[in-house]
Amino acid sequence: MLGLFRWQDLLDIVIISFVVYRLLLLLVDTRAMQLVKGIFVLGLLAAAARVFELQALSWLLGKSLTALFIAIPIVFQPELRRVLEELGRGQIWQRRQAQERAEQLADEVTRALVYLQGQKIGALLVLERTTGLKDVWRTAVRLDAEISQELVVSLFWPNNPLHDGAVIVNKERILAAACYLPLTENSNLSRWLGTRHRAALGVTEVSDAMSLIVSEERGEISLGIKGHLSRGLKEKQVRRLLLHYFLAREEQKGGLLEQLRRELRELWPGSGGKNEI
Numbered sequence: 001m002l003g004l005f006r007w008q009d010l011l012d013i014v015i016i017s018f019v020v021y022r023l024l025l026l027l028v029d030t031r032a033m034q035l036v037k038g039i040f041v042l043g044l045l046a047a048a049a050r051v052f053e054l055q056a057l058s059w060l061l062g063k064s065l066t067a068l069f070i071a072i073p074i075v076f077q078p079e080l081r082r083v084l085e086e087l088g089r090g091q092i093w094q095r096r097q098a099q100e101r102a103e104q105l106a107d108e109v110t111r112a113l114v115y116l117q118g119q120k121i122g123a124l125l126v127l128e129r130t131t132g133l134k135d136v137w138r139t140a141v142r143l144d145a146e147i148s149q150e151l152v153v154s155l156f157w158p159n160n161p162l163h164d165g166a167v168i169v170n171k172e173r174i175l176a177a178a179c180y181l182p183l184t185e186n187s188n189l190s191r192w193l194g195t196r197h198r199a200a201l202g203v204t205e206v207s208d209a210m211s212l213i214v215s216e217e218r219g220e221i222s223l224g225i226k227g228h229l230s231r232g233l234k235e236k237q238v239r240r241l242l243l244h245y246f247l248a249r250e251e252q253k254g255g256l257l258e259q260l261r262r263e264l265r266e267l268w269p270g271s272g273g274k275n276e277i
């Protein structure tokens with residue numbers, strides 16, 4: 001049996017798997033995904049009916065599947081058009097989309113921080129990079145929410161139950177709020193810097209994350225990175241920094257290998273290396 005297996009067959013399988021995988025990626029979060037799941041279940045039932053030689057059921061399911069395949073292009077014409085357009089536009093389009101998305105996210109967060117700064121409302125935002133911060137957010141309030149100026153401002157709004165502690169951002173989403181971070185041990189810090197800044201530095205010493213702090217007392221924005229603090233950032237600097245961060249995330253997200261790794265990691269959380277989520 002194995003002797004009949006040619007290298008062309010292997011190539012065939014790889015190409016078809018790749019095409020199916022890309023198609024499924026394009027369909028994720030669309031109405032069509034429900035239909036794909038439905039067809040998959042019907043296919044399984046049809047196979048089971050054939051194995052158990054249930055002829056009437058097998059015939060009925062076979063006919064239903066044929067009818068479904070004819071109905072798909074009619075019902076999902078808008079989705080199919082979008083899929084074909086995306087296929088045609090290719091990488092340049094993807095890169096431009098990534099740039100636009102990163103700019104939008106950077107704008108949302110910058111506007112939120114500048115607003116908080118203007119109102120002298122304290123804030124601590126942690127930008128997760130490759131080191132997973134699960135240990136930090138596990139005991140906090142998990143959000144997994146879209147980033148928006150309004151949400152970031154609301155999370156730090158005084159008396160909001162989540163305003164105490166840090167907000168963690170990753171993969172263009174707000175992962176968690178009210179997170180307790182490890183404090184830095186650095187004794188050379190100015191004694192005017194309190195626990196918010198010490199926590200913001202602490203997390204950058206135990207991971208490759210960056211932190212952005214809005215000081216309630218001085219109304220200034222600072223950056224924490226690798227245990228160092230840069231104070232008094234201007235709006236332009238904050239935006240540029242955030243743009244770099246979100247662009248890097250978009251590029252990581254875009255690669256097929258990275259997509260596969262992320263999906264595997266979500267299926268088997270332990271499989272991504274000791275530092276990853």
Ligand SMILES: Nc1ncnc2c1ncn2[C@@H]1O[C@H](COP(=O)(O)OP(=O)(O)OP(=O)(O)O)[C@@H](O)[C@H]1O
Nearest residue numbers: 122164165166180181194195196197199215216217
């Ligand atoms: N370990 C921690 N992890 C996350 N956030 C913390 C931590 N410790 C303190 N904070 C946040 O810092 C706030 C207290 O800030 P504090 O005034 O002590 O710091 P600060 O560095 O002087 O900041 P600010 O300039 O805004 O006053 C707390 O209300 C809490 O929201």
